[in-house]
Amino acid sequence: MCEIRQDPTSKEWVIIATERRKRPSDFLPKASPAEKPPFLGSCPFCPGNEKMTPDKILSFPESGSWRVRVIGNKFPAVAPDGSNARQMEQGCFLKMNGLGVHEVIVESPLHNMTLALMNEAHLREVLLAHHLRYQSLAQIPYIKSIIIYKNHGQNAGTTLDHPHSQLVGTAIVPRHLRTQYEFAISYYDDHGSCLYSDLIDRELEAGTRMVLENERFVVFHPFASHRPFETWIMPKAHQASFGESSEEDIYHLTRVLRTTLLKLYRGLSNPDFNLVINSAPVGEERADFYQWHLRIIPRIIQPAGFEVGSGIYINPALPEETAKFMRELQA
Amino acid sequence: MCEIRQDPTSKEWVIIATERRKRPSDFLPKASPAEKPPFLGSCPFCPGNEKMTPDKILSFPESGSWRVRVIGNKFPAVAPDGSNARQMEQGCFLKMNGLGVHEVIVESPLHNMTLALMNEAHLREVLLAHHLRYQSLAQIPYIKSIIIYKNHGQNAGTTLDHPHSQLVGTAIVPRHLRTQYEFAISYYDDHGSCLYSDLIDRELEAGTRMVLENERFVVFHPFASHRPFETWIMPKAHQASFGESSEEDIYHLTRVLRTTLLKLYRGLSNPDFNLVINSAPVGEERADFYQWHLRIIPRIIQPAGFEVGSGIYINPALPEETAKFMRELQA
Numbered sequence: 311m312c313e314i315r316q317d318p319t320s321k322e323w324v325i326i327a328t329e330r331r332k333r334p335s336d337f338l339p340k341a342s343p344a345e346k347p348p349f350l351g352s353c354p355f356c357p358g359n360e361k362m363t364p365d366k367i368l369s370f371p372e373s374g375s376w377r378v379r380v381i382g383n384k385f386p387a388v389a390p391d392g393s394n395a396r397q398m399e400q401g402c403f404l405k406m407n408g409l410g411v412h413e414v415i416v417e418s419p420l421h422n423m424t425l426a427l428m429n430e431a432h433l434r435e436v437l438l439a440h441h442l443r444y445q446s447l448a449q450i451p452y453i454k455s456i457i458i459y460k461n462h463g464q465n466a467g468t469t470l471d472h473p474h475s476q477l478v479g480t481a482i483v484p485r486h487l488r489t490q491y492e493f494a495i496s497y498y499d500d501h502g503s504c505l506y507s508d509l510i511d512r513e514l515e516a517g518t519r520m521v522l523e524n525e526r527f528v529v530f531h532p533f534a535s536h537r538p539f540e541t542w543i544m545p546k547a548h549q550a551s552f553g554e555s556s557e558e559d560i561y562h563l564t565r566v567l568r569t570t571l572l573k574l575y576r577g578l579s580n581p582d583f584n585l586v587i588n589s590a591p592v593g594e595e596r597a598d599f600y601q602w603h604l605r606i607i608p609r610i611i612q613p614a615g616f617e618v619g620s621g622i623y624i625n626p627a628l629p630e631e632t633a634k635f636m637r638e639l640q641a
Numbered sequence: 642m643c644e645i646r647q648d649p650t651s652k653e654w655v656i657i658a659t660e661r662r663k664r665p666s667d668f669l670p671k672a673s674p675a676e677k678p679p680f681l682g683s684c685p686f687c688p689g690n691e692k693m694t695p696d697k698i699l700s701f702p703e704s705g706s707w708r709v710r711v712i713g714n715k716f717p718a719v720a721p722d723g724s725n726a727r728q729m730e731q732g733c734f735l736k737m738n739g740l741g742v743h744e745v746i747v748e749s750p751l752h753n754m755t756l757a758l759m760n761e762a763h764l765r766e767v768l769l770a771h772h773l774r775y776q777s778l779a780q781i782p783y784i785k786s787i788i789i790y791k792n793h794g795q796n797a798g799t800t801l802d803h804p805h806s807q808l809v810g811t812a813i814v815p816r817h818l819r820t821q822y823e824f825a826i827s828y829y830d831d832h833g834s835c836l837y838s839d840l841i842d843r844e845l846e847a848g849t850r851m852v853l854e855n856e857r858f859v860v861f862h863p864f865a866s867h868r869p870f871e872t873w874i875m876p877k878a879h880q881a882s883f884g885e886s887s888e889e890d891i892y893h894l895t896r897v898l899r900t901t902l903l904k905l906y907r908g909l910s911n912p913d914f915n916l917v918i919n920s921a922p923v924g925e926e927r928a929d930f931y932q933w934h935l936r937i938i939p940r941i942i943q944p945a946g947f948e949v950g951s952g953i954y955i956n957p958a959l960p961e962e963t964a965k966f967m968r969e970l971q972a
Contacts, residue, residue, distance in 0.1 A: 312719055312739025314813065322816045325739055330716045385661045387947070387955045388643055400843045403864045408643025408656055459946030467945025478947060482645065485653045486952025489820065512731045533734045586950035607949055614798025615790030616718070616809060618938055619917035621817025624718045 315534035318505060319490050323622050324534040330626040334635035337538055337610050337627070339579050346422035346471055354384070355472035357419045367413060368442060370435045378435045379416040380443055386412035387478060394452050394481040409481040411447055415439050417473040424462070424473055425585075426568075426575035434564040436475070440587070441560055443477050444553045448592045453479040455487065455591055458552070463582025465609040475585070483591050491591065491600060498599035506601030507548050519629050521636045522569060526562040529570050531629035531636070538611060538627035539578065539636075541570060543604040550590035550597040567604070572641040574608065582609040646865035649840060650821050654953050655865040661957040665966035668869055668941045668958070670910050677753035677802060685715070686803035688750045698744060699773060701766045709766045710747040711774055717743035718809060725783050725812040740812040742778055746770050748804040755793070755804055756916075757899070757906035765895040767806070771918070772891055774808050775884045779923045784810040786818065786922055789883070794913025796940040806916070814922050822922070822931060829930035837932030838879050850960050852967045853900060857893040860901050862960035862967070869942060869958035870909065870967075872901060874935040881921035881928040898935070903972040905939065913940040 313326045354362035357375065364382035371377070388410030396406045417425065417436045425433060440458050447453050460475035461468035483491075497505040513519055513530045521529040521541065529543050543566055545559060555563070574581060589602040617623055644657045685693035688706065695713035702708070719741030727737045748756065748767045756764060771789050778784050791806035792799035814822075828836040844850055844861045852860040852872065860874050874897055876890060886894070905912060920933040948954055 312717070314719075314737050314739050314811075316735040318733055318735070320816065323813050325718050327716075327718045327739070329720070330718070385658075386643070387656050387658045387661070388645075389660070399864075400847065402649055402839060402843045404647040404649070406645050408645050408658070455951070457947060457950045459950045461945040465943065467943040467948075476947070478951075480645075480951075480953075482654050484951040484953045485651065509733060512733045516731065584946035584949045586946050588950060605950075612796065612798040614792040615915035615917050616788060616807070617798075618915045619788045619790045619919060619936075620786070620809075620811075620815040622811075622815045 317532070317534040317536070318509060319493065320486075321493060322534075322536075324536055325622060325624045326628060327624050327626050328628070330624070331628070332538065332626045334539075334577070334627065334632050337578055337581075337608075339581070339610075348420050348422050350421050350472075353421055353470070353472050355414075355416045355470065355474055356421050363414075368439060370439065376419065377432060378418070378439050380439055381414050381416065383412040383414050383476065388412050388480055390450075406482070409452060411450065411453065411477075411479040413443055413477045415443070415475045415477065417475060421472050424575070424580070425460075426571035426580070428568070430564055430568055433568050434560060437560050437564055437567070438557075440475070440477065441552065441555060444589075447477070447479040448551075448553050448595075450479065452481045453592050455480050455483045456553075456589060458587040460585040462585070463609065465582035465612075466584045479592075487588065487591075494599040504548055504599055504601055506544065506603065510544055510546060510601075519633045521573070521633055522566060524562055524566055526559060527566045529566050531633040533629065535625055535627070535629040535632075536623040537607055537609075537625055539574065539581075539606075539608045539632050540629075541574070541606040541636075543567060543570065543606075544601055548598075549602060550600045551592075551595040552587050552589045552602040554595050563604075569641045570606065570636075573636050573639045574606065576641065577635060577639045578608060578610065583607060584609065648863070648865040648867070649836060650824065651817075652824060653865075653867075655867055656953060656955045657959060658955050658957050659959070661955070662959070663869065663957045665870075665908070665958065665963050668909055668912070668939075670912070670941075679751050679753050681752050681803075684752055684801070684803050686745075686747045686801065686805055687752050694745075699770060701770065707750065708763060709749070709770050711770055712745050712747065714743040714745050714807065719743050719811055721781075737813075740783060742781065742784065742808075742810040744774055744808045746774070746806045746808065748806060752803050755906070755911070756791075757902035757911070759899070761895055761899055764899050765891060768891050768895055768898070769888075771806070771808065772883065772886060775920075778808065778810040779882075779884050779926075781810065783812045784923050786811050786814045787884075787920060789918040791916040793916070794940065796913035796943075797915045810923075818919065818922075825930040835879055835930055835932055837875065837934065841875055841877060841932075850964045852904070852964050853897060855893055855897055857890060858897045860897050862964040864960065866956055866958070866960040866963075867954040868938055868940075868956055870905065870912075870937075870939045870963050871960075872905070872937040872967075874898060874901065874937075875932055879929075880933060881931045882923075882926040883918050883920045883933040885926050894935075900972045901937065901967075904967050904970045905937065907972065908966060908970045909939060909941065914938060915940065
């Protein structure tokens with residue numbers, strides 16, 4: 311019999327379709343990924359082509375040959391122009407300027423590098439760049455929400471192969487996140503504790519969906535995973551915003567992230583995925599009700615009309631089985 | 642400058658990314674679709690292979706060679722077993738049986754047919770099958786929500802090429818739809834009118850996003866289209882549920898749907914798409930606050946990490962431009 315589970319953070323239902331059940335090994339790709347060159351003359355993110363992109367905002371190291379480089383997005387989804395005033399058209403249609411900041415973090419000078427295969431020091435620099443830019447954007451008065459994300463592979467929506475992630479600060483709080491904050495506040499009011507912290511406790515207690523943990527972070531496949539191998543990484547100590555992480559937190563985050571990505575890389579043969587960091591809204595860094603978290607969403611099956619029409623995901627994999635598969639993989 | 646628009650039905654923001662702007666003609670596929678045979682011996686939906694699928698629920702005509710055939714889904718996401726009782730695990734994790742009904746509407750005996758190219762009488766039979774099955778499922782006491790959907794093409798998540806659509810009745814109201822109903826109720830309380838009916842009036846008034854209309858239906862690209870060429874079809878007269886449509890409504894729906902699909906087929910060279918029919922929850926067929934509607938979502942760009950992380954869509958096409966392109970196409 312199929313089972314329907316509720317995501318406690320969004321109250322969305324997820325159908326765990328055991329009738330369509332797939333074993334972890336069923337998700338292996340049919341073709342091996344195309345080999346990419348380490349350098350591509352036409353790639354705007356390759357070293358030597360820096361003039362093809364907007365000016366550098368930050369780099370490691372600061373001068374000379376860079377390992378990590380942050381720039382403005384040449385084709386930004388939002389830009390620091392205009393005000394956040396809403397305009398209403400015809401009494402029905404609300405709109406505003408596309409106010410915000412959109413940056414790109416070029417993660418490596420090598421065109422064919424990938425996060426999973428970086429050494430630990432390099433991956434830490436990528437996360438430090440995310441962190442520094444998060445903190446910097448959070449100082450801009452009109453920025454209310456900051457999303458850090460990465461698209462790895464065509465099925466994950468990437469348009470440029472060179473390894474990079476992105477950071478978007480918006481003057482609006484996305485409705486989708488606002489709804490989650492509201493559920494978390496309501497949970498806090500009812501229980502006097504943070505829903506996300508309680509989830510970690512329950513996941514550690516159950517153990518069946520755990521992938522790994524270290525001193526400061528837990529990695530698990532959530533109870534109502536929307537998609538096969540959906541992976542959450544959360545700090546053990548309460549922390550509402552990624553911007554509040556210490557250097558030591560980033561050190562420990564790097565370690566669990568690297569192992570997790572390497573397990574996915576080896577276990578699913580370098581799957582396409584999105585990586586996302588969600589935080590409390592800017593200005594609510596001290597919120598008791600929310601915990602920032604990093605999610606990795608492998609894009610190995612395509613959401614279809616049912617997902618589009620209902621918002622309910624059909625997940626053909628059991629998170630308890632995928633987590634076990636991940637635990638047992640060497641990395 | 643970019644523009645951020647709010648979807649009045651979900652209050653989700655959509656970034657209309659004019660900096661990344663694509664003209665309608667930019668969405669043409671790079672490769673032409675592979676030719677398919679009219680019959681495939683291994684296809685469970687091809688005539689002669691009826692034994693490969695569960696028993697027939699309905700067909701047109703009732704006996705002899707069928708043109709449209711409704712069957713149970715062999716690998717259902719939900720099934721009519723067990724109760725709708727919720728169980729709570731560890732005080733955090735809510736779950737229930739996958740209670741519901743999952744049916745498949747085989748739309749044509751021809752393996753290589755597609756809705757856009759059917760004659761009008763045949764397409765009407767497909768919609769009549771949807772309608773009859775909707776009405777039948779709505780009689781089952783535990784069914785609370787019915788979604789009709791179609792996945793056309795691999796990017797739309799289809800796994801079987803043979804033209805078919807699906808119908809899922811669930812014992813839960815999807816959270817995503819519940820939220821939309823709540824906004825619609827709140828709008829009704831504030832304005833004394835249906836948000837969706839008012840939207841139609843505003844769209845007809847503006848005219849810029851209209852694609853076509855007939856006596857009973859309007860077809861338009863919504864103000865805050867989530868994706869390029871997202872198309873809505875709505876009845877002009879207030880009607881909360883697709884199940885309440887008359888035969889004459891289906892006749893007029895067939896005509897606008899056929900023209901719309903043919904324009905998409907010709908204008909975008911047979912794009913992959915999802916088609917979805919959303920209705921008020923079962924039992925609220927007489928609701929003043931909601932209007933059923935059919936949506937066509939071409940799957941020509943891939944949602945990426947920003948969409949996954951924020952729920953905000955970045956749409957590189959202006960609905961006013963895509964609607965004009967559609968209006969001017971011959972069908």
